Amino acid sequence: xxxxxxxxxxxxxxxxxxxxxxxxxxxxxxxxxxxxxxxxxxxxxxxxxxxxxxxxxxxxxxxxxxxxxxxxxxxxxxxxxxxxxxxxxxxxxxxxxxxxxxxxxxxxxxxxxxxxxxxxxxxxxxxxxxxxxxxxxxxxxxxxxxxxxxxxxxxxxxxxxxxxxxxxxxxxxxxxxxxxxxxxxxxxxxxx
Amino acid sequence: xxxxxxxxxxxxxxxxxxxxxxxxxxxxxxxxxxxxxxxxxxxxxxxxxxxxxxxxxxxxxxxxxxxxxxxxxxxxxxxxxxxxxxxxxxxxxxxxxxxxxxxxxxxxxxxxxxxxxxxxxxxxxxxxxxxxxxxxxxxxxxxxxxxxxxxxxxxxxxxxxxxxxxxxxxxxxxx
Numbered sequence: 001x002x003x004x005x006x007x008x009x010x011x012x013x014x015x016x017x018x019x020x021x022x023x024x025x026x027x028x029x030x031x032x033x034x035x036x037x038x039x040x041x042x043x044x045x046x047x048x049x050x051x052x053x054x055x056x057x058x059x060x061x062x063x064x065x066x067x068x069x070x071x072x073x074x075x076x077x078x079x080x081x082x083x084x085x086x087x088x089x090x091x092x093x094x095x096x097x098x099x100x101x102x103x104x105x106x107x108x109x110x111x112x113x114x115x116x117x118x119x120x121x122x123x124x125x126x127x128x129x130x131x132x133x134x135x136x137x138x139x140x141x142x143x144x145x146x147x148x149x150x151x152x153x154x155x156x157x158x159x160x161x162x163x164x165x166x167x168x169x170x171x172x173x174x175x176x177x178x179x180x181x182x183x184x185x186x187x188x189x190x191x192x
Numbered sequence: 193x194x195x196x197x198x199x200x201x202x203x204x205x206x207x208x209x210x211x212x213x214x215x216x217x218x219x220x221x222x223x224x225x226x227x228x229x230x231x232x233x234x235x236x237x238x239x240x241x242x243x244x245x246x247x248x249x250x251x252x253x254x255x256x257x258x259x260x261x262x263x264x265x266x267x268x269x270x271x272x273x274x275x276x277x278x279x280x281x282x283x284x285x286x287x288x289x290x291x292x293x294x295x296x297x298x299x300x301x302x303x304x305x306x307x308x309x310x311x312x313x314x315x316x317x318x319x320x321x322x323x324x325x326x327x328x329x330x331x332x333x334x335x336x337x338x339x340x341x342x343x344x345x346x347x348x349x350x351x352x353x354x355x356x357x358x359x360x361x362x363x364x365x366x367x
Binding site: 027 | 203204211216234237240241242296297298300303305325326330356357360
């Protein structure tokens with residue numbers, strides 16, 4: 001594709017070769033760029049429904065699946081800090097009709113999604129991690145995950161086939177005042 | 193195309209694929225530092241995502257995105273009066289220490305000289321030079337990206353290369 005340069009331009013040719021070397025980019029930085037682009041174009045309801053962290057979490061899945069030469073660069077640090085900041089804001093108290101659970105008692109997340117290939121539960125309790133809390137499909141076609149959670153208030157959602165967020169249809173939706181997120185809320189009380 | 197069909201992970205994959213080159217191109221086109229380059233590239237991704245439903249699969253996504261990016265660069269450049277007063281060479285923040293470590297000192301210096309030479313070229317020539325000699329686009333793709341004919345692209349590239357060569361020869365540091 002590149003034109004051959006005359007031999008007496010060997011230094012110019014070497015300089016151009018050097019200019020073509022591609023700097024590495026961190027996975028977090030890529031995910032943030034993609035998340036911003038998606039959210040900037042999302043209809044208002046969608047943008048506020050899931051907010052920044054959910055989109056970033058979703059997009060991290062795509063970036064994380066790639067071979068990325070992360071190097072702990074400055075951009076990675078900035079990206080992580082921004083995500084953490086957004087997450088901290090998102091868990092501010094909101095008007096609730098919470099589902100109550102009790103610490104030290106198993107909590108069962110359940111979703112009917114017979115055609116899904118995979119379902120995960122993402123929430124404040126696992127840092128919206130895309131690597132944790134994969135649900136198992138039962139013989140009845142329902143996906144379940146049983147876990148224990150420490151006391152606290154959590155917002156969570158299901159991620160279906162790695163690309164579709166859905167709140168828990170069996171539980172009351174809550175609106176997050178910071179992002180206007182409609183999600184599902186879970187409050188785990190202290191063990192008696 | 194999975195990204196066009198709404199698969200966010202696929203869109204992120206495209207960002208991962210093109211982001212370093214996009215930053216490099218934008219930084220050289222506007223010549224005003226990494227922040228501006230990142231803003232332009234981000235704006236181009238936003239526009240690209242918005243325009244995904246209109247993306248023609250028969251066309252290279254790479255050249256399609258660079259078309260949007262080049263337009264963003266032109267728009268910003270028009271707003272950047274300071275571009276005309278730019279004296280700083282390459283924004284070092286865009287460089288990769290690991291890559292630099294592999295280069296001979298003379299080559300690193302030559303890279304800086306090329307960037308200084310490019311900064312003196314008319315924007316259209318610089319754009320064509322970067323797209324062809326650095327980003328590796330063929331003239332047919334550059335014609336799509338820039339919206340001018342293939343012959344004009346070849347002429348711009350030749351004039352740019354001639355000018356870079358001349359400027360390097362005039363550079364007292366370039367033996």
